[in-house]
Amino acid sequence: MDGALVRYAVGALYTHAVELAGGAPVAIPLQLGEETLRDIFARLDGLLLAGGADVHPNEFGEPVAPYCGEIDRARDAVELQLLRWAIDRKMPILGICRGIQVLNVAAGGTLYQDIGAQVDPALRHEHVRGEPYNRRTHSIELDPHSHLARALGTTRADVNSLHHQSIKQVAPGFRIVARAPDGIVEGIESTNGHFAVGVQFHPEWLIDDEARMLSLFEALVNATQGKDRSSA
16 A cells, blocks of 8 residues: 555445434445455345445446446445345345446446446436536436335436446346436336345435435335335
8 A cells, every 4th residue: 555544435424314214324444354344244234335436347247448437446346245245135225326336236237337428318417517416407207116116205206416327237136116218227126025226316415305315215224124114
């Protein structure tokens, strides 16, 4: 490291949302040995995957394209391992933005490395510098029979959009449960009944504007306690 100071961080809005939903958030460091990571995983009740850098295209069988963004291999390694353990154990999972993407890759799916370069026509999904992160930029349509729709209590929602990548091929064992008007995947969930949900938008930025967005975090916490109210 040449004396460089290395920090691991997670956005405060994620931990705030989990706490408001009744959970106790714990941040997991990177660059841990597998035994240590297993010890941490054994103490978890659920897994929340936050937004961030792009997943390395090698993880879904592609070379890095010029339009791929920043990559964090250390984060890929930890999140992919945790997700594969969690999927195998049927642990409750919620993935947000990068989180839906890494969830899809962990389960065997693929990604568009850049929507603007690979999807035509498409809405602008990237964040516009200077605009608030809670700005609603487009609507999404949700499958009424999904965990996601039941958690949010609606089949249509206006959401923010802060990403340039998205799901291309959905992973085996998952299904698409929400799309933007241009067809970009905005939500997936497990087909085997356990709570494994990914969303492309950022509900943590919207909980102060719309109470139903907190319900998504509550659904995760409830699932960890065996109280999946979204399936009621």
